[in-house]
Amino acid sequence: MNSLSLYFSFIRNCLRAQMLFPTAFLLRFGSQFIITITEFGGLYALFMRFHHIRGWTFPEIAMFYGVVSVAFALADTTCRGFDMFGPQFVKTGDFDRVLLRPRPATLQLMGFEFGFTSLGRVLQGGIALAIAIALLHIDWSLAKVFLVVWAMTGGFALFFGILLLQATLSFWTVESLEIVNTLTYGGIEAAQYPLDIYANWFRKFLTFVVPLGCVIYFPIATVLGRNDVAGVAPWLGAAAPLAGVAFLAVAFAAWRIGIGHYTSTGS
């Protein structure tokens, strides 16, 4: 069976296992959705008081927020195996079993669990985006639609890369990789706002080190026609999500090094 069919096989089994307890499943989906919607509500409450943030209005922020939410949620859903890699595989020694199967470790980890309940966040992100699109008056073209999708793809690659790096770190220390949450959840928090509201050093960090700016801010600012504020030419804004893919490639390289370390030191 080829890799893709095997992956779908894994997902099917995962769904079946989760559906054994439908109420629990719905509760988790529901609470995910409620938590994320509440955060979005908090955002709205702030805008009710302040009306704008350095010239950016609520619908524009909602668009940033929607894109980054969906990108992250998709990564969170598909990459659970990497997110839980430390406690679930390294600490228990179950990674040995992964290595004892004649399939790439990445495929097995992606198939480990499909976070169906995180689709609650995807839904919320979609709602935020819908609100944004409804309230904004954008001249939609095919190119702009594509750019939004491309930004989400770049965002997905970036968050996948972050989770991959977190998994790689767990080869060295299984204890508390909560620091990576600064980049995942912290990343959503930071990237939902246009980067020009931040201090210069932080903006640079989010552009060159963890390129959240490249995958969200630049392309979406381009869609919104605010290239002058963002300080990037439209073509650059359109190409920027590539940085997410590059980040993922680097993360994979680190991952391979991590596996090498694991097989040298045992569990």
Next chain:
Amino acid sequence: MTALPYLAILRARFVLMLQYRAAAFAGFATQCWWGGIKIMVMAAFYASAARQPIDLAQVITYTWLGQGLLGLLPWQADAEVSEAVETGNVAYERLRPVDTHTLWLARAIAARAANTSLRVVPMFVAAAIVLPLIGLGAWRWRMPSSPQAGTLFAISISLTVLLSSAFTVLLNIAVTALKTRRAANLAPVLVSPLSGMIVPLVLMPVWLQPFLFWQPFAGLVDIPYRIYFANLTGMAALAGIAAQTLWIVLFVLAGRAWMARVMARVDMQGS
């Protein structure tokens, strides 16, 4: 009944925590990051001038307090209890020669205290001392507005510990009753927004304020912090403390009643 077993619990947690040195550094860095982002965002909002119920300096202090005292919040049931419930060992809790509700309450208090004392010190040093030293004093964690504010804050935050612990015990009982740690999943949903961690409650719409003030979770974050920088003074501060006390009493009474019913049904699992 001596305090010895509870002191032992506290000490054990400290040693456990110190072992996780990566965790110690990581937790600290995470919180600096979170605090930093929130403050930068709020500063950008506040740049649009109009007068607000609390000013930027107070929001900044609020944020640092929130990060430093994050360990006080009841995000989930006690890990030991969740573990015991899932392995079927929870009935062993009844074999200990102490009242179970008090035991769980003490354990929750110990966990909160241990968690927090470790986190708050580096956070305080960084935000209250280092920031001014490197010329970023405008973003610092400010001291309580006055000796009265400080004293009232000390009282209020102690009540927060009790409130949070009493709520945690309720979560423990829920987990025991439903035999899964997922029973506590709704905790962050309630705690996060209603305590004021997402947005300071006082910045929410005016018509929501009465409800927000008197709901139980305000006492976890919003009430003590506003007392700290004298946004709540005199009678208002005392009202806040009364609200906290009220909910502590309600949670404890509800907890004891519920526990009696649940424990009667708990069984031990063989393997």
Next chain:
Amino acid sequence: MAQIRVENLSKTYRVGVRDPGLGGALRGLFHRRYREIAALSGVSFSLERGELLGFIGPNGAGKSTTIKILSGILRPTSGRCDVDGLVPWQQRIAHVARIGVVFGQRTQLWWDLPIGESFSLLRDIYRVDPSQFARRKARLVDMLKISSLLDTPMRQLSLGQRMRCEIAAALLHAPSILFLDEPTIGLDAVSKLALRDFVKDLNRTDGVTVILTTHDMHDIEALAKRVIIIGNGKLLRDSSFESMRSDVLGERRLIVDFAGDSDDVAIAGASIRARDGRSVEYVFDPLRTAAHTLISRIAAAHDVVDIRVEDPKIEEVIARFYALHGAVES
């Protein structure tokens, strides 16, 4: 041509050291110390196709390290190893497709899935031809008597049931080598016997090479003609179990229950090891005096109620061996 060849295999680890107590924990926050552990030093052996090898040694001796290296999930510090022409850790995917591994204390089956579903998933993972798979699965299910379990999720099985399913799972893809790491641990007597019979059958009928690691010496006695003993990371013995036994503790015991009380129960050719009322335990060297000779001598001189001849227990033999070689638990 040997199927498995191990040459001079060595493995050293670096382990972090932390001082105990509160002060040590605080110090550990800032400064870490290490020590080196030699898990394996220069181990060499080879195995032909279809052999059944018992791998024994005290805890921490290096058994699991060797197994991990042979299965490809651990890289040695130095030395060479090849299995069916492949270097395990270098050609991982090709290598693991040909081996089956059963860990006594961990499971490879999916917790929530019915056993049959787990098997199907494994068929997909190992790319087994569906018709071959169906035949093989039917045969294994029959031999291991697990047909009633196929619809049960793994978490509901007892340990004995789980182990049988584990073994079936490890064999579904027709591996040429089977690694069994402490397979009988925690099993009841009946399950242990059944498992041993199955492994013996499998090795004899299908010619599957089996490497068995165990602390249960009865497993060894029942299954392994050849044993390798590892101690302190070194290979201490590679021979048949019988030859090791006769080298290490070749004595035999004769237990006699006398009819009456007697002071003089000494017998030529044997010495008295223990005495409990009317029951006397003699020890003798079977190479110099045959058991029946001794029995005749005793029966001629005394009235006897019962006589038993025993070999020293296997655990005694092994313990003696370890003691002789200074092989200690680490």
